[in-house]
């Protein structure tokens with residue numbers, strides 16, 4: 001039982017709300033700051049002055065929100081009534097200052113997510129994700145709050161890691177001519193043969209390939225700088241493909257799991273791009289929430305960096321037999337790797353189940369529940385990565401976390417569990 005006061009930004013979202021439930025169960029008192037983005041939650045609710053369970057303070061803590069905010073702090077459907085809800089934007093310094101009152105530790109989930117519709121989305125990504133993080137970190141620095149869990153993403157790696165005839169390699173973006181010809185796997189430039197995908201580890205090179213990805217990496221850079229400058233402690237969780245109850249169903253930013261799940265709900269077969277053999281690591285939202293709880297606790301303690309001579313990480317699970325590439329000798333200086341000095345800690349962790357599945361596997365598992373068979377279309381989206389799967393060995397070894405929900409159980413539940421209500425703009 002911790003009794004600490006935790007701020008979850010984005011706590012009304014898909015992952016944030018699962019974290020809130022896990023944190024309450026763990027004994028945290030929880031405040032949520034969420035703007036209830038219209039493209040996520042639909043049109044924001046009308047303010048109801050002084051009403052709603054959101055007006056209820058966390059025991060022993062002043063709500064810390066001014067009259068305007070308090071009037072709007074109606075608890076969104078689905079959030080536990082014990083939550084102190086602040087309806088506001090993480091880019092607004094005054095709102096953030098009030099939301100941080102009395103806070104011991106912050107779990108920063110708020111972000112504009114997904115791949116975006118087109119480049120016109122760029123300012124929104126940068127504002128919401130990078131400016132929002134900067135505002136939050138500045139306010140934490142000012143108040144002496146030194147503990148942060150940051151929601152990052154596998155997208156910081158870009159394409160996954162591969163093994164070719166000359167060792168480990170990171171191929172560039174695939175060519176339209178190869179994709180048109182059905183050559184979906186990245187090819188070795190010398191032999192022209194497909195490269196063998198392997199698991200990415202936290203020390204792999206980072207290569208964000210779209211604005212969302214660069215904004216997630218931007219958040220990591222900001223958190224690294226904050227840790228150095230304030231002595232703060234950061235666990236950055238690089239989630240892989242998160243799925244589970246409460247996923248959004250119809251936004252242009254939704255991930256492939258919810259697109260398939262929505263198709264099945266409409267009685268349609270999921271349509272699978274390429275040949276369906278794209279490798280991913282699907283991790284259940286309750287496991288992601290548990291990883292956040294473990295990470296919150298990581299930020300509370302002194303941490304000693306594993307020896308530089310630590311053995312190369314391997315994954316014992318047969319389904320993940322592909323090797324993890326050895327850690328590069330001296331990471332490129334522009335890459336946020338673990339930072340541990342007298343003045344702070346930044347430590348990234350992959351959050352994946354550790355088991356490799358294909359997108360076709362997921363479509364088959366979900367479609368089976370609706371008595372359907374997926375349709376493999378051969379279509380492609382230029383810019384999609386072919387394979388990206390993680391070693392989550394660091395999270396397991398250092399934080400004692402282990403995924404509990406199996407692919408079969410999780411997909412069976414997800415096939416029929418409710419999605420988040422459709423957005424009505």
Ligand SMILES: NC(=O)c1ccc[n+]([C@@H]2O[C@H](COP(=O)([O-])OP(=O)(O)OC[C@H]3O[C@@H](n4cnc5c(N)ncnc54)[C@H](O)[C@@H]3O)[C@@H](O)[C@H]2O)c1
Nearest residue numbers: 010013014015034035036037089090110111151153239242
């Ligand atoms: N879903 C995934 O598979 C996945 C994978 C990797 C990383 N992530 C990261 O996990 C985090 C949570 O993602 P999610 O899938 O739950 O998304 P979500 O859209 O369901 O939740 C995000 C929440 O943040 C809120 N929000 C957005 N911008 C805000 C702002 N400026 N101020 C205050 N609130 C704001 C939204 O209203 C929403 O409730 C994000 O940081 C995302 O980048 C998600």
